[in-house]
Amino acid sequence: MSAASPHATAAGRTSTDGQLPASSRSPQELAGLLDALRANVAEVFLGKPELVRLAVVALLAEGHLLLEDVPGVGKTLLAKALARSLACPFNRIQFTPDLLPGDLIGVTVYREQTGTFEFQPGPLFAEVVLADEINRATPRAQSALLEAMSERQVTVDGQTRPLGPPFLVVATQNPHEFEGTYPLPESQLDRFLLRVHVGYPDRATERAILTQHRAGEPVDLLKPVIGPADILTLQRHTREVRVDDAISDYILDLIDGTRGHPDVALGASTRAALALYRAAQAFAVTAGRDYVVPDDVKVLAEPVLAHRMITRGWTQGGHPDAGPHLRDILTKVRVPT
Numbered sequence: 089m090s091a092a093s094p095h096a097t098a099a100g101r102t103s104t105d106g107q108l109p110a111s112s113r114s115p116q117e118l119a120g121l122l123d124a125l126r127a128n129v130a131e132v133f134l135g136k137p138e139l140v141r142l143a144v145v146a147l148l149a150e151g152h153l154l155l156e157d158v159p160g161v162g163k164t165l166l167a168k169a170l171a172r173s174l175a176c177p178f179n180r181i182q183f184t185p186d187l188l189p190g191d192l193i194g195v196t197v198y199r200e201q202t203g204t205f206e207f208q209p210g211p212l213f214a215e216v217v218l219a220d221e222i223n224r225a226t227p228r229a230q231s232a233l234l235e236a237m238s239e240r241q242v243t244v245d246g247q248t249r250p251l252g253p254p255f256l257v258v259a260t261q262n263p264h265e266f267e268g269t270y271p272l273p274e275s276q277l278d279r280f281l282l283r284v285h286v287g288y289p290d291r292a293t294e295r296a297i298l299t300q301h302r303a304g305e306p307v308d309l310l311k312p313v314i315g316p317a318d319i320l321t322l323q324r325h326t327r328e329v330r331v332d333d334a335i336s337d338y339i340l341d342l343i344d345g346t347r348g349h350p351d352v353a354l355g356a357s358t359r360a361a362l363a364l365y366r367a368a369q370a371f372a373v374t375a376g377r378d379y380v381v382p383d384d385v386k387v388l389a390e391p392v393l394a395h396r397m398i399t400r401g402w403t404q405g406g407h408p409d410a411g412p413h414l415r416d417i418l419t420k421v422r423v424p425t
Contacts, residue, residue: 128169154283155258162286167258183221194207194212215252223269331369342393343364390414399413
């Protein structure tokens with residue numbers, strides 16, 4: 089974990105690309121800036137541009153990203169590549185069973201030389217945080233992280249300390265059936281805007297990965313392409329993206345569909361509807377638009393909603409995949425024209 093550093097005010101920061109600040113650019117120019125970010129990440133995270141785009145969506149929508157799959161398929165690589173592409177303070181936390189909340193948040197220590205107490209910030213005090221193998225830590229440590237994600241602040245010794253902005257958590261987790269893992273409760277899963285399954289690369293991509301890693305880790309050579317001021321401007325722009333009433337009704341129809349599906353025991357909540365709304369706005373920005381279309385909602389329905397639903401046949405520690413039910417709902421809900 090790298091040392092935490094004090095947060096500078098975002099105002100007055102300049103773009104890292106030497107061009108106009110994001111606030112003065114058109115939607116198409118903003119999309120170009122994001123294309124550069126995606127291309128930078130894709131230099132080392134090969135063969136899965138759709139996952140890179142979803143990671144950028146989480147950043148723009150001011151949400152957090154959960155990457156889930158078996159070890160060794162590139163979850164940590166994607167998180168590190170995104171973090172290194174942003175000119176922001178970055179910390180990586182390796183979650184283990186002995187991790188304590190204070191290891192994340194920080195502690196107050198007594199300085200004998202001065203006779204005063206001094207707060208030593210933990211690794212959460214960064215603008216981009218990689219929480220590696222989050223489900224290997226105990227629920228107590230998980231809760232400390234997820235509370236900070238929700239509130240974007242921590243309280244130590246009665247004093248509230250803000251996190252960010254920006255503040256992005258990219259977490260990875262192994263499947264629950266792996267030994268030594270603690271499943272995240274539904275209320276904690278809900279703190280992640282998107283949950284994405286990485287999957288194996290195809291053969292051509294895997295061959296390219298073998299070649300690329302001959303000389304070491306290419307992610308360590310990535311340079312930042314977008315600065316904090318641009319990130320905050322892009323996030324503000326994302327909140328202004330137009331969502332017609334017909335699109336809002338489409339989102340609500342999908343949410344209602346999860347609640348009435350015969351194979352779903354617990355459907356998506358109002359918070360889930362808001363998450364889909366914000367993610368769709370961010371997806372539109374990545375396409376160079378200042379308005380949302382139905383296809384934006386379709387693409388995002390599964391990564392936004394599936395982890396917020398409980399299907400019938402659920403048992404403690406096991407969550408049957410809600411993806412097939414969502415795809416079924418998408419075929420039945422009328423799409424606005």
